[in-house]
Amino acid sequence: MLSGHSAGRKEFHVNEDYDLFVIGAGMAGTTAANKCAAQGWRVGIVDALPYGGTCALRGCDPKKILRRGAEVIDAARLMQDKGIAQNGLSIDWAALMRHKRGFTDAVPQGMEDELTGNGVMTFHGSARFTGPNQLEIDGTEHRAKHFLIATGARPRPLSFPGHEHLIDSTDFLNLDALPPRIVFIGGGFISFEFAHIASRAGVDCVIIDHGDRPLREFDPDLVELLIQRTEQTGIRVQLATTTTRVTRTATGLDVTVDQGGKTFTIGADLVVHGAGRVANLDGLNLDAANIASGPRGVTVAGHLQCTTNPAVYAAGDAADTPGKPLTPVAVFEGKVAASNMLKGTTTTPDYTAVPTTVFTIPELNRVGILEHEAGNSGLDIDVRHNDTSGWYSNYRVGETTASAKIIIDKATDRILGAHLLGPGYGELINIFGLAIKLGLTSRQLKSMTATYPSIGADLGSML
Numbered sequence: 001m002l003s004g005h006s007a008g009r010k011e012f013h014v015n016e017d018y019d020l021f022v023i024g025a026g027m028a029g030t031t032a033a034n035k036c037a038a039q040g041w042r043v044g045i046v047d048a049l050p051y052g053g054t055c056a057l058r059g060c061d062p063k064k065i066l067r068r069g070a071e072v073i074d075a076a077r078l079m080q081d082k083g084i085a086q087n088g089l090s091i092d093w094a095a096l097m098r099h100k101r102g103f104t105d106a107v108p109q110g111m112e113d114e115l116t117g118n119g120v121m122t123f124h125g126s127a128r129f130t131g132p133n134q135l136e137i138d139g140t141e142h143r144a145k146h147f148l149i150a151t152g153a154r155p156r157p158l159s160f161p162g163h164e165h166l167i168d169s170t171d172f173l174n175l176d177a178l179p180p181r182i183v184f185i186g187g188g189f190i191s192f193e194f195a196h197i198a199s200r201a202g203v204d205c206v207i208i209d210h211g212d213r214p215l216r217e218f219d220p221d222l223v224e225l226l227i228q229r230t231e232q233t234g235i236r237v238q239l240a241t242t243t244t245r246v247t248r249t250a251t252g253l254d255v256t257v258d259q260g261g262k263t264f265t266i267g268a269d270l271v272v273h274g275a276g277r278v279a280n281l282d283g284l285n286l287d288a289a290n291i292a293s294g295p296r297g298v299t300v301a302g303h304l305q306c307t308t309n310p311a312v313y314a315a316g317d318a319a320d321t322p323g324k325p326l327t328p329v330a331v332f333e334g335k336v337a338a339s340n341m342l343k344g345t346t347t348t349p350d351y352t353a354v355p356t357t358v359f360t361i362p363e364l365n366r367v368g369i370l371e372h373e374a375g376n377s378g379l380d381i382d383v384r385h386n387d388t389s390g391w392y393s394n395y396r397v398g399e400t401t402a403s404a405k406i407i408i409d410k411a412t413d414r415i416l417g418a419h420l421l422g423p424g425y426g427e428l429i430n431i432f433g434l435a436i437k438l439g440l441t442s443r444q445l446k447s448m449t450a451t452y453p454s455i456g457a458d459l460g461s462m463l
């Protein structure tokens with residue numbers, strides 16, 4: 001370690017000679033760090049928070065553990081008058097949170113042990129660039145030949161008066177108790193998933209979206225069905241509704257909204273931010289390293305190298321790429337960035353056939369193109385749209401909302417898109433993803449033999 005002075009007056013210790021320094025120990029950052037260390041590179045990684053990132057600690061994994069409680073309640077309700085007595089089954093939120101922590105508490109040490117076991121040097125603190133090839137963490141400068149920015153995303157800043165009263169998704173996933181009334185601002189993944197969990201725990205939930213259609217990246221017919229099922233569950237969905245202010249009252253919070261010029265107030269005990277996320281680049285002092293960026297992240301070329309500083313790469317939610325802010329995308333972008341840095345190549349990530357699931361109950365899924373996108377591209381398509389609610393696998397569990405829409409290219413018989421709403425379809429969508437990735441025809445996919453009776457056995461009929 002050396003001592004020196006940076007551009008400011010502060011004295012720095014300088015730790016030199018990294019091949020790669022990674023900022024952010026989430027899925028993108030740890031994937032790249034492990035891959036480069038495995039090739040013998042000297043790698044450093046830093047996180048301002050415990051290691052693990054959003055998915056494992058504050059997103060996908062804890063969310064889906066909490067959803068399990070809601071799944072059990074919903075499954076029992078669907079079996080009302082079908083052999084399951086409805087006597088007092090309820091969510092014990094505190095115990096469910098303990099179940100969640102049984103998983104999340106072990107993540108940071110496990111992740112850090114894996115990194116150090118692979119020879120990666122781990123640091124804790126906030127990193128900020130001090131030059132094109134150097135950054136600072138708590139008064140120590142680190143120089144490296146390459147940097148990977150993998151700092152994830154944060155809730156989009158909101159501007160209406162009283163926005164400071166909102167809690168974010170991280171706060172929601174750590175609530176010790178659920179209050180009687182929750183309002184969710186924004187009708188996207190977070191609000192729908194959380195409202196579906198909270199309503200099964202007895203919370204009176206309202207989702208407010210300023211657009212006329214929520215979950216815009218999903219098939220509109222299936223979204224319409226999901227809204228109906230959501231409202232049957234007791235969740236109010238207020239569309240084309242703008243939140244104008246949130247005020248603290250003696251008993252809770254008042255959310256004042258405008259719907260087509262009509263103003264009214266919705267009472268709440270908690271208001272949750274579900275209005276989108278932006279790249280988390282604040283505090284990185286990107287200008288010091290001449291790193292171009294926008295709200296979607298660090299400006300990178302197709303091979304994930306920064307367009308204005310060749311030493312810098314970016315991956316995951318912090319990179320402005322065609323990839324959606326999803327865990328599998330963060331992982332494969334981390335791999336591609338690592339490979340390009342290691343080999344000096346310009347490989348680009350393959351974004352085809354990345355499936356997405358909104359983990360409502362039942363779940364909404366998409367892979368490949370939407371019906372209207374096929375139309376816009378001038379493709380001649382066959383749309384195989386089935387109401388699957390009466391099919392055996394849904395009858396068995398008592399689910400009355402289920403639908404499948406498969407988009408097939410008439411010219412080649414190839415599957416271009418699959419849109420599924422129904423219990424267990426979150427697993428089925430992966431098979432359609434593989435079919436699209438491999439360019440399979442509907443005839444080839446139909447030739448699959450599935451176990452019976454299983455949800456996979458419905459696949460042939462969906463085609």
Ligand SMILES: Cc1cc2nc3c(=O)[nH]c(=O)nc-3n(C[C@H](O)[C@H](O)[C@H](O)COP(=O)(O)OP(=O)(O)OC[C@H]3O[C@@H](n4cnc5c(N)ncnc54)[C@H](O)[C@@H]3O)c2cc1C
Nearest residue numbers: 024026027028048053054055127151152316317325326327
């Ligand atoms: C509530 C919620 C639920 C989600 N559910 C799903 C799901 O079911 N499926 C799915 O595919 N995706 C889901 N996502 C999205 C998914 O979590 C993200 O796409 C993924 O975690 C992004 O990974 P990443 O490595 O890019 O960033 P992150 O995992 O966010 O890691 C970034 C890390 O960088 C650190 N950091 C930031 N700035 C600095 C700095 N200056 N210095 C040091 N460290 C810094 C942060 O502390 C953080 O640990 C969900 C997201 C949320 C919020």
Ligand SMILES: NC(=O)c1ccc[n+]([C@@H]2O[C@H](COP(=O)([O-])OP(=O)(O)OC[C@H]3O[C@@H](n4cnc5c(N)ncnc54)[C@H](O)[C@@H]3O)[C@@H](O)[C@H]2O)c1
Nearest residue numbers: 186187188189190191209210211274275276277325357358
């Ligand atoms: N299951 C999953 O894979 C999963 C789950 C949660 C989050 N995520 C990721 O995290 C990202 C962020 O999730 P999210 O739910 O916050 O965002 P989102 O982008 O899914 O949805 C945000 C919604 O809020 C609306 N909105 C924006 N500003 C508003 C305002 N001021 N008032 C009312 N409505 C407003 C938008 O119209 C949109 O419908 C997602 O895009 C997704 O990539 C994924």
